[in-house]
Amino acid sequence: MTTHAPARRLLLVHAHPDDESINNGATMAKYAAEGAHVALVTCTLGEEGEVIPPDLAHLAPDKEDILGEHRIGELAAAMRELGVTDHRFLGGPGHYRDSGMMGLETNSRPGSFWSADVDEAAAHLVEVIREVRPQVLITYDENGGYGHPDHIQAHRVAMRAADLAGEGAYRRDLGTPWTIQKIYWNCVPHSVVEAGFAKLRELGLDSPFTEIASADDVPGVVPDDKVTAEIDGGAYTEAKTAAMRAHATQIAVDGPFFALSNALGQPLFGTEYYRLVRGEPGARTGAREGDLFAGVAA
Numbered sequence: 176m177t178t179h180a181p182a183r184r185l186l187l188v189h190a191h192p193d194d195e196s197i198n199n200g201a202t203m204a205k206y207a208a209e210g211a212h213v214a215l216v217t218c219t220l221g222e223e224g225e226v227i228p229p230d231l232a233h234l235a236p237d238k239e240d241i242l243g244e245h246r247i248g249e250l251a252a253a254m255r256e257l258g259v260t261d262h263r264f265l266g267g268p269g270h271y272r273d274s275g276m277m278g279l280e281t282n283s284r285p286g287s288f289w290s291a292d293v294d295e296a297a298a299h300l301v302e303v304i305r306e307v308r309p310q311v312l313i314t315y316d317e318n319g320g321y322g323h324p325d326h327i328q329a330h331r332v333a334m335r336a337a338d339l340a341g342e343g344a345y346r347r348d349l350g351t352p353w354t355i356q357k358i359y360w361n362c363v364p365h366s367v368v369e370a371g372f373a374k375l376r377e378l379g380l381d382s383p384f385t386e387i388a389s390a391d392d393v394p395g396v397v398p399d400d401k402v403t404a405e406i407d408g409g410a411y412t413e414a415k416t417a418a419m420r421a422h423a424t425q426i427a428v429d430g431p432f433f434a435l436s437n438a439l440g441q442p443l444f445g446t447e448y449y450r451l452v453r454g455e456p457g458a459r460t461g462a463r464e465g466d467l468f469a470g471v472a473a
């Protein structure tokens with residue numbers, strides 16, 4: 176047994192640098208501040224991302240193709256804002272390459288995460304799971320929230336690794352078997368997205384963004400009754416915003432808005448939402464959990 180590991184340990188699996196801050200920035204900052212071990216595994220460097228600031232356009236894959244290296248620095252800066260010290264890339268930095276949006280030629284290029292063998296990729300994650308021994312795992316739903324190949328693959332690899340990590344007979348060279356007690360998928364309740372957009376429209380477009388996005392542009396929107404946990408990250412909205420700003424090639428933040436490379440303004444949520452898909456809920460029937468570790472056995 177490791178004697179100095181914090182009692183609560185959270186693992187997040189994401190596709191690209193920036194996904195963690197957009198989806199879980201407040202949750203990560205909160206648990207890190209409370210002394211939990213927060214570990215992030217990012218599956219690619221996000222090499223195929225579109226670059227927002229014109230002065231950094233030369234980094235793009237169709238130019239110098241050094242966006243991935245640049246984003247390693249952005250991710251490190253974001254993690255400093257969130258107080259997270261354990262962040263790694265699946266198989267090491269650059270082991271899997273960003274596959275680009277669904278349907279592009281980059282999907283099938285050798286080394287792309289989408290073309291990776293799920294079991295082989297999962298083995299890298301099993302090693303991390305058995306080392307960190309998280310009670311709680313956060314990843315995407317089967318559709319990766321919005322159908323990006325790397326997000327779908329991150330979901331598959333995370334779920335497969337969670338299974339394999341607990342199997343006694345599987346790859347003992349990767350560490351002592353460990354079973355994760357609770358698995359959550361990221362989501363956003365439909366009513367919250369609608370209310371967020373209504374508020375933005377009310378504020379008017381006093382922002383550099385050309386248009387306001389619609390609920391369809393937000394990944395992981397689900398009917399309200401599918402949401403099982405709600406983390407009030409109010410005190411950490413500033414840290415989340417700072418972390419999102421650190422991903423400057425990918426995200427523009429302006430007050431209560433942020434925009435990705437499509438320049439469509441969307442609301443920045445301080446409260447983050449989850450669906451428990453494995454394990455027992457810690458809250459009474461029907462109520463949303465307010466703590467992802469609720470009911471976790473020490």
Ligand SMILES: [Zn+2]
Pocket residue numbers: 190191194323326
């Ligand atoms: Zn992504």
